[in-house]
Amino acid sequence: MNLLVYPSSKEVSALARHSEIVKDFDEITFLVPKGIAQEGEDFALLDGGQTTGKKISTDFKAKIDTADAILFPESIRSFSENYIKEIFLSSMQKHKQVFTEYLPHGIEKKSVFLLGDNDESPNFMTDDGRDNVYGIPIPVIFVLGAGPNTQKFLVQIAICDFFERRGYSVSLIGSSRLSKFFGFPSLPNWMYQNGISERDKIIALNRFFYNQYIISNPDVMIIGIPGGFMPMNPMKYEEMGIWSYLIANAVTPDATVFCSYSIDFEPNAIEWQKNICRYKLNSPFKHIAISNTSINLSLESRRYEYGTIPLSSIKSIPLPICEETEFFYSGDDESMRNMGKSLINFLEDNV
Template sequence: MDRKRALIYPYDSESAFLLRFNHLNKVFNSVGVVSPRGWALVGKDAGTADGGGEIGLIVAKDFEEYNDKDYDAVVLVDSFKELDFEKIVYPKLELQVSKGKGIISLTKIESYHLKLLEDLCNSNNVSFQSFVDDKKPNMPKLTNILDIDVPVIFVLGLGDRTQKFNIQLSLWEGLKRLGYNVSQIGSKSYGSIFGFHSFPDFMLSDDISEQNKVILFNRMVKRIEINEKPDVIIIGVPGGIMAINKDIAQGFGIIPYMISQAVKADASILSIYYEEYSEDFFKEIELLAKYRFRATIDCFNLSNIKIDYAEVEQSKQMSYLMVDKAFIDDKKNKYKGVNKPFFNIFNENDQRDIVQYIVDVLSGEEAIEDVL
C-alpha cells in the first residue's frame, strides 16, 4: 500500500516522534508540519519541538506554504496546548478538504465534531480515517488471570512527556532488526499506524470497573500471545507511575498499577525527568516498582524534559522546560553509582544499546530463546 503524503497539524513536541520514526509509519509519509504562530516553532527546524536534534523539515505557519501537489492529506494530532476545534481547527480542515485533501485523525474527537468531519469529507468525496482505538470489549466469563508465557517488556515513565513512545519505537525496530518476532501494545491510541496494537480505549473508560479492566487487559495480551506467537511482547504504559506532589497527580499511577496486575513484566525500562536525583531516590523508586508494580527496573532513560515547578505552583497547571539533548549525556555519567545503566533515547548509539541491553537482561534469565 502506498503511503499518503501528509502534513501534520497542529505540530509540537507531542507529534515529533512521527517525524523521527517516519520510516516505520505504514499509513502516511510525513512531508511537512504546520504549527500555530504563538507556539514559537514557525520557521525553525521541526526537531526544535522536542529538543532531540535537527530533523530537516522547517515548521510552517499555515498550509498555504506548501504546494497543493506536494501532499495528499492532513494528519490531525494531539498537542500539548489545546486549540479550539470549532474556531481554529475545523475552518483550517474545511479549507483543506475543499481542496481534495483527506483527513487522518490520530486524536480522539468529540462525537459531535467527529460527525462534522465525517460529513464534510463525505460531501467532498475525500477520505476520512481515524486510527483511535475505541472498540467496546466483551467481558470474559471467567475472571482469573492467565499466565503470559513469553517475555514481557514494560516501558514506564516517571510522568508524562518522558519520551516513552520513542523508546517503544526504538525497541520495536531494534528487536525486529535482530530477528525477533515482536508484538507490541503502544502507549498511544494509534499504534496501528506503525503495525502494532494501540493502547485500548477500555482502559480509560469510566463505564468499566478497575477490576474488569485488569481482566480485559490480561485477555488482550493472552490473545496476542496465542495469535501472533511472538518471541517477546512490548507494553508501553501510559502516564506516570506515581504522583509527584499534590499539584502533579499524573493519574496517581493507577493505569500502570492495573497493567502490572494484568501482566507481570520480565524486564522494565523507566524513563525519568531531567532532574537532580540522589542515589536514595533510585533505591526508593526500585522498591516502589517491586512492591507496587511487581517489576524490576532494569535500566533508566533520562529524558530532556524538566518539570517547571515554579510555574506549576503558580498556575496549578503542568508546565515543562526542555533541556538541550547534549546535556543528557553529561548528566548520565553522574549516576554511575546507581549500578543501573542510563540511556538517552535521542542518542543514536543509546537507541541501539538499550535494545541490546534488554536482550541481554532477558537472555540472562533464559526468557528469550535465540531465534537467530
C-alpha cells in the same frame, strides 16, 4: 503517500525519528504555526533531541495541496479551537483523509478517522468460563514513566525498531494512538472508561494482551503504559498511576524501561523509584531513558508545567553511579540502540 502532521510537537517525535518504519506513508511533512519555528529548521528544535534531517514547515496552505492525508495529533500546546476547526474544515473541503486524536466541537465523527476509536468490548472470561489470568509465554517489556510527557512512546518505537532490525518479531501495544501509523494497536478505549471495576479491567486487559500474542505470534511483546507510575502532585491528584497499576496486574513483565524527566538524579531517589516499581507494580527496572522534558510545579495553577531541554544540556548533567542501573537518552538515536542491545542481553540472561 504524503502525510501532513499539524500542529507538530514533541508528541510526534516517533514519526520524525522512525519515519522509515511508518506504514502506508513514504513521506511525512511536519508543520507548526508561524512563530514557533522558522521554515526549514530541523525537527530537533521541537523535541530537543539529536538532529533528524526532517525539516519543519510553517506554510500550511502550500503544503496541504501536496498532501494525501493530514494528522491532527494531541499537543501540550494550547490552540484556539475555532482556529483548529477551520484547519479541519479546510482539509476536508480539499478531500484530504483526516486522522485525529480528538474532535473539535462541530466536526462530525463520521467525516474523519478518529484514532483509537473502536467498538471492541472487554472480555472478562477465559474460554473455559473462568476469570483467571493467562500468562504470556514470551518476553514482555514494559515502558512506563515517572509521569506524562516523558517520551514513552518514542522509547517504545525505538525499542521496537531495534528488535525488528535484529530479526525479532515484535508485538507492540502502544501508549499512544499514533501506534496505528506503525501497524500496531494502542491500548483499548474501555480501559479509560468509568463503569467497569478495576478487577474486571485487569482481567479484560489480560485477555487483550493474550489475544495480541495469539494473533501476532511474536518473539517479544512491548507494552507502553500511559501516565505515570504513582501520584506526583501534592496539591492536586491529577495523575494517580492507575494505568500502571492495572496493566502491571494484568501481565508480569520480564524487563522494564523507566522513562524519566530531565532532572538532577539522586541515587536515593532512584532507589526509591525502583522499590515502588518492584514492590507495587512487580516491575523492577535497570534501564532508565532520560527524556528531553523538564518539569516544574506551578504554585499559581497548582499544576505541573513542562519544557524541552536540548540534548547537549541534558548530557552535561552528571549521572550517579547506581547499582544495576543503566542510563540512556531518549533523544539520542545511538543511545537508544545501546539500550536495545542491553535489553536483549538482559532478556537472554534472565528469561
